[in-house]
Every structure is written in C-alpha cells, then in structure tokens.
C-alpha cells in the first residue's frame with residue numbers, strides 16, 4: 040500500500056495516519072510522490088479501483104460533513120473506510136452501506152487527508168455527465184471540503200485548496216484550471232455540492248495570486 044510510506048503515529052482507526060501541519064498555507068509546497076501527497080495525513084480507503092486508460096485532467100469539488108452540519112469528528116474517515124456505525128446517528132443508518140471515497144478531504148482547519156492514490160479511481164462522482172463527457176470518476180481527482188452548501192467555508196480551506204490544486208496541476212499537467220468543476224455541475228439535479236456557499240471567484244483569485252507569487 041502506498042500508505043506504508045507514511046509515518047505511523049496513530050493506529051486508533053484502521054487508517055495509517057501521518058500528521059502534517061498546513062498552518063502556513065503559503066509555505067505549502069507539498070510534492071506528490073507515488074501519487075500521494077507527501078505532507079498530507081493519509082487514511083487508506085478500500086473504496087477504489089483501477090482507472091481506465093485515460094489521463095487525469097479534472098478536479099471535482101465536493102462538500103461533506105458528518106453528521107450533516109457538524110465538524111471535527113472522524114466520521115468522514117469511517118465512512119470512507121466502511122467503518123461507520125449506523126447506530127451512532129440516525130443519518131448514518133442511511134449511508135453506512137455506501138461504498139464511497141474521495142482522494143482528498145480538506146477539513147475546517149485546513150488539514151488535508153488523502154484516502155486514495157491519485158492514480159486510482161476513487162468513488163466520489165457517481166453518475167455524472169458534463170460537456171459530452173461521462174463517468175467523471177474515470178479521469179478526475181475528487182476533493183472534499185468539510186462543509187455544507189450554505190455555510191461559508193473557512194479562509195484556510197480556500198488557501199489550502201488553491202495550493203493543493205497547483206500541486207496537482209504541476210504533477211498532472213492535463214488538469215487545466217477550466218477543468219475544475221463542482222459535483223453539482225456534473226451531476227445536476229442529483230447533487231448540490233459544493234453549494235452556493237462556495238466562492239469560485241475567491242478560489243480563482245487565490246490560484247492566480249499563488250501561481251504568480
């Protein structure tokens with residue numbers, strides 16, 4: 040497992056965990072080695088498979104919070120590692136059988152967790168279609184922001200997201216900035232994230248500022 044490359048500091052869950060501080064997003068220059076961000080916390084999800092033979096050229100932005108609207112728990116780790124206990128919350132009973140994942144999560148403090156290697160197909164987009172393309176899981180990287188459709192995201196989440204996108208674009212050059220899409224864009228009528236709370240202009244401004252900084 041690629042996660043084996045990471046420092047084991049906590050075996051409290053089924054994940055191999057390596058903590059890293061992104062406290063100063065401006066200093067973030069995290070490289071990608073073996074399709075894993077070297078400085079991210081890692082928590083290996085079994086919910087992935089091989090990508091078909093197509094290059095990675097898209098990033099899909101999502102939001103997630105478990106339970107909805109609550110932050111700071113390990114429930115997202117548990118969902119992506121098939122360990123969510125349906126008895127812990129009534130909402131969990133409706134999702135605990137799902138087999139889903141995303142490549143990255145950026146929590147409210149800006150900490151990044153990687154669940155699936157970028158070369159593998161994570162299961163985040165589901166049925167999807169946009170500009171004549173379908174099955175976005177095949178060629179995209181999924182990034183979850185801890186949040187909801189309506190609550191403003193944290194400044195540090197925007198800053199870390201922008202840096203992560205630039206790192207990914209440097210590693211996978213086919214990811215053009217116009218290929219940043221929201222889940223709601225590729226699955227309209229079925230998905231609403233990252234929601235009206237997500238400020239696309241703010242993200243684009245940071246991408247330009249950091250790219251030329």
Ligand SMILES: [Zn+2]
Nearest residue numbers: 101102222232
């Ligand atoms: Zn989504």
